[in-house]
Amino acid sequence: MVKLLAKSPVEGLVPLEINGLTLTESGPGPITSVAPYAGQEAAASGALKALIGAEMPSPNRSTGREGARVVWTGAGQAMVIGADVDPSLAQHAALTDQSDAWITFKLQGQGVEDVLARLTPLDLNPGVFKTGHAARSQLGHMNAVFLKVAADAFESMIFRSMARTAVHEFEIAMKAVAARAALS
Amino acid sequence: MRIKCPLCGDRDSREFTPMGHETYMNRPDDEGWSPAWDNYLHLRDNPAGITREMWYHGAGCTSWLRVERDTVTHDILRVELAVDVKRGNA
Numbered sequence: 001m002v003k004l005l006a007k008s009p010v011e012g013l014v015p016l017e018i019n020g021l022t023l024t025e026s027g028p029g030p031i032t033s034v035a036p037y038a039g040q041e042a043a044a045s046g047a048l049k050a051l052i053g054a055e056m057p058s059p060n061r062s063t064g065r066e067g068a069r070v071v072w073t074g075a076g077q078a079m080v081i082g083a084d085v086d087p088s089l090a091q092h093a094a095l096t097d098q099s100d101a102w103i104t105f106k107l108q109g110q111g112v113e114d115v116l117a118r119l120t121p122l123d124l125n126p127g128v129f130k131t132g133h134a135a136r137s138q139l140g141h142m143n144a145v146f147l148k149v150a151a152d153a154f155e156s157m158i159f160r161s162m163a164r165t166a167v168h169e170f171e172i173a174m175k176a177v178a179a180r181a182a183l184s
Numbered sequence: 185m186r187i188k189c190p191l192c193g194d195r196d197s198r199e200f201t202p203m204g205h206e207t208y209m210n211r212p213d214d215e216g217w218s219p220a221w222d223n224y225l226h227l228r229d230n231p232a233g234i235t236r237e238m239w240y241h242g243a244g245c246t247s248w249l250r251v252e253r254d255t256v257t258h259d260i261l262r263v264e265l266a267v268d269v270k271r272g273n274a
Contacts (some may be wrong), residue, residue: 059245060191060192074244074245074246074247075191075245075247075265121195121198121199135244136192137195137199137243138199
């Protein structure tokens, strides 16, 4: 039987370190989309809380913590990241395994917002977008999910097929911010 | 131009796609051909002023929105989730 080797879509491209900022791939573990059926929102949230200890988040928010996080990803949908979801939740919500559909990047360092400001139209000002906040928007021309995981760190989920383009976009923005900093 | 999505908040227009007049929310009931279908598919006003349109927040929450805006000033006057309008919750 052929033995298949798991390979990262950004093998050899990350980690990147430019001017004190680091871009790494985070391996968040399983990703499951949870979309509660109409009228089942509260039941799904309660069942999820009992299963993994975190309820369904409200728009632009996340619940739980690393290893069992629930991130809002759209109208009537959230993704459970890092923990397996028991199939019993399927009585309240549509579940789909999305683990292999996404690549998750972590960008960390002083001035991380300056880099992301070149890539996304989101307002990531620390007074507006706080740790635990999540949003769906664009990174370049790619749809993405943004999650603030620490005061100086964001995770960005991109469709896995666009992983190399995303690294390219990140690298250009990181170099541009570094070049601007070197001028002043 | 920025649109304040009821779910996502104030967002840049590049996240949205316009579909057209809110007529698209009211599909005729009859299955055959009728003047109502002609109106639904083809007949549109081109107002200089306030109009209501369907916009899709594709790079955000993926909701359909009903946006009331002024075509002269580009002001966005009101934004509602189409699903709320349809169910009478708006």
